[in-house]
Amino acid sequence: MTQPATLEVAASKDHHGENFPVASVLIAPRYRPAILAYYRFARAADDIADSPTLTPKEKIARLDAFEATLLGHTDSAATALPLRASLAETGITPRHALDLLTAFRMDAVKTRYADWAELMHYCAYSAAPVGRYVLAVHGESEATWPASDALCAALQVINHLQDCAKDYREINRVYIPLDTLTAQGIGVEALAAPEASTALRACLDGLIDKTADLVATGWLLPPQVRDIRLRIETAMIAQLADKLVTLLQKADPLSEKVHLAKFDFLLQAILGLFKGLFTGFASSPRVGALNSVPAKEK
Structure with a gap:
């Protein structure tokens, strides 16, 4: 085998710098x-x-x-x-x-996505695997995957909306589906403006509504998770996603940074913690937790 090489680029952040809790x-x-x-x-x-x-x-x-x-x-x-x-x-x-x-x-x-379905196809590879891996580490059932996939897709789209102007200006990448822009009579260049136009705002609002639906489905995840600590964590993440959706409904990602302040982040995390504590256990059994006998790959 060849020796390890430096193929990486400079790290943009560590796990403490993410929008949502990581480990x-x-x-x-x-x-x-x-x-x-x-x-x-x-x-x-x-x-x-x-x-x-x-x-x-x-x-x-x-x-x-x-x-x-x-x-x-x-x-x-x-x-x-x-x-x-x-x-x-x-x-x-x-x-x-x-x-x-x-x-x-x-x-x-x-660098472009034609419609919502194409964006969701991307999220199936960019977001869903993260939740599935964490669930696998905890030995949770694959029955948790649909709700987890929805929550992870919501987190991904929230990130796309937060960074829509930055992604366009810095790396010419646009996750806003082109058909939503076309329907409003605008193109991707609208993302270069100092603030969102009425037409772009309409595009963003439609995407935010779809993201809110994903978060609602994602709320089905915590009750399905058998590990109490992970159940609380997933409830906290869903609560944070809910709050960010609310912020995006009111804020302009072209002219302002749409992120939770430290106090608000802590408050939402606490709310999520209580929701996680008081949600019921699902009936599905855990399978193959870490350090137990691994399940065969499908």
Whole structure:
């Protein structure tokens, strides 16, 4: 095997800088290393896909090296090695990481999305695998996947809406579906304005409404989660998503930073904590928790 190489670009943030909790103190310590290994793999690969200096060909080559390292064909991508070791230890399928790489390859070459369905297809690879991996680490049933997928897609679209102007200006990428812009008689250049026009506001409002529906479906997740700590964490995340949807309904992402202040973040987290504590357990059993006998890959 080749020796590990520096294929990564400068990290844009660590797990403390994300909109939503990543391996927070609520997560049981025995699960945290596996989750952080996945997060660091995802962050490094995402930064490659978002690099303003790498060409699409260079991005694809580096992402291919991540996959080859993850699957044990090479050691060339150093950041993929901890996740490879974690997957070997836990018996969790690499599928959830490979799906992420599919999304990042899309980002390397694709800058526009035709409609909501195409955006949701992207989210099925860029967002859903994250929730599924965390659930797998905790040994939760795959019956939790539909609600988790909806919540993760909502988080992804919230991020797209928060950064819609920045993504267009800095890397010429637009996740706002083109058909929604066309319906209002505008193009992607509307995202370069100092503030949202009435037409762009109508586009954003329609997307926010669809995102709110995703969050509503995502609220079905906490009661299905058997691990009490993860159940609280998912309720906190759903509560934070609800609040950010409310903020996006009132704020203009072109002219202001639509993020929760520290106090508001803490308040929403506490509300989510109580909702998680008082939601009921689902009847579905847990399957194959970390350090138990791994389920066979499908």
